[in-house]
Amino acid sequence: MLDELLAAWISRQRWFGGKGRAIDSLSIESDVVIDADDPGLRHLIVSVWQGASRERYQILLGMRTELPDRLKHALIGTHGPYAFEGGPEYPEWYLYDAVHDQALTRWVLECMAEGSGWGTVRFRHLPGVTIDTTPRSLVLGAEQSNTSLVYGDAYICKFFRRLIPGVNPELEIITALALHESPNIAKPYGWIETDLDGTPTTLAIMQEYLSTANDGWDLALASVRDLYGSTPELSAADAGGDFAAEAHRLGVATAHVHLELAGAFPTDVIEAHEVKRMAEGFRRKLGRAVGEVPELREHVHTLEEAYHQVEELTVEVPVQRVHGDYHLGQVMRTPIGWVVLDFEGEPGQPLTERRALSSPLRDVAGMLRSFDYAARHLLADHPEPESLEPRAAEWADRNRRAFLDGYAEGGGVISSTDAALLRAFELSKAVYEVVYEARNRPSWIPIPLAAFRR
Structure with a gap:
């Protein structure tokens, strides 16, 4: 009973x-x-x-x-x-x-x-x-x-x-x-x-x-709303509620957390042949995604090119414990700075994978994707999204740059070699997002698809 x-x-x-x-x-x-x-x-x-x-x-x-x-x-x-x-x-x-x-x-x-x-x-x-x-x-x-x-x-x-x-x-x-x-x-x-x-x-x-803290996603959306509600001639920097300074501080805090994780847990490196296997994993996920979401097919060349650049890397890649599911909804702005929450990793993955060492660029890519989502979230059901697309792209680019600058200032390292891996992480995340939106919110598919046109 x-x-x-x-x-x-x-x-x-x-x-x-x-x-x-x-x-x-x-x-x-x-x-x-x-x-x-x-x-x-x-x-x-x-x-x-x-x-x-x-x-x-x-x-x-x-x-x-x-x-x-x-x-x-x-x-x-x-x-x-x-x-x-x-x-x-x-x-x-x-x-x-x-x-x-x-x-x-x-x-x-x-x-x-x-x-x-x-x-x-x-x-x-x-x-x-x-x-x-x-x-x-x-x-x-x-x-x-x-x-x-x-x-x-x-x-x-x-x-x-x-x-x-x-x-x-x-x-x-x-x-x-x-x-x-x-x-x-x-x-x-x-x-x-x-x-x-x-x-x-x-x-x-x-x-x-954190009773007096504000959710990072909510703060970012407030900034985007201010931009969309301002007169067209105002840039993202001049519209009320510019988020770039906070994005910069968040980048600094993210780098500090990565350094703290590297100090608290073992670290390692993966060799070039293991990096190639990583690229092969990206490619397998892409193949499955294209079979499910035909809209991805026209972007396969862009993705294959990015994954090929990772396969061409000949250097070792540092790996460590990372957040694993990093985005604006996982951070809170307190009166004294940014706080990171929910270090579970991706809940649907086995614990062994969630504990596995990975490149910190995986977290960086997750946050960059989150800035794109914040910028285009309000366009998903907008009657004329094309009219706001340039402003969305401007807001996302401004805050992505600010975050990366802050990450570098905080001690995070993104070399020219890292840039290829970061782009591959970001595009692979966007492929996952396309499949998720196709299954759950089809009208939102244009948000991750925009990543392939960057």
């Missing part, structure tokens, strides 16, 4: 990765009671089978004999009879997603402050930190793949809904950079873990909540 309730409910959640496909079965792999009261709290790990594919998900299951109106939107269903060990049996319980219940999410702070554990679920905090257990929680509503709780203006705790055995790359990176006293990350406080397949696995991470 509980399995069926959870299967029906989980298929409707936006963080569920198997939407659009039938669930063949759901089984409860782990069931840990954290609060045996009314309300009660259980930590579940469930296995969801769809065909031959199995995915694991984390659920905080709340249980009440009466459900207040404020929690009805989180209802999973009713179930009973049931009794917690040593407690009375009730004929019916309301089951719900407990991340929305402030009476139960207090356990996260209390257990993390104590460094305690409940069965196989372990709460940990960093040495020397003090955690205030009094703030009440609020669920952030914008996330797609995880669920984050904000506690007052002090903490943000990100729960990973889909679980992959192993330590999350973000936890590895932010704890390492915190030891190096990096000013460019949100301070980590603690985490929750368990064991999956005999491997310590990250369930949640808690960091400083």
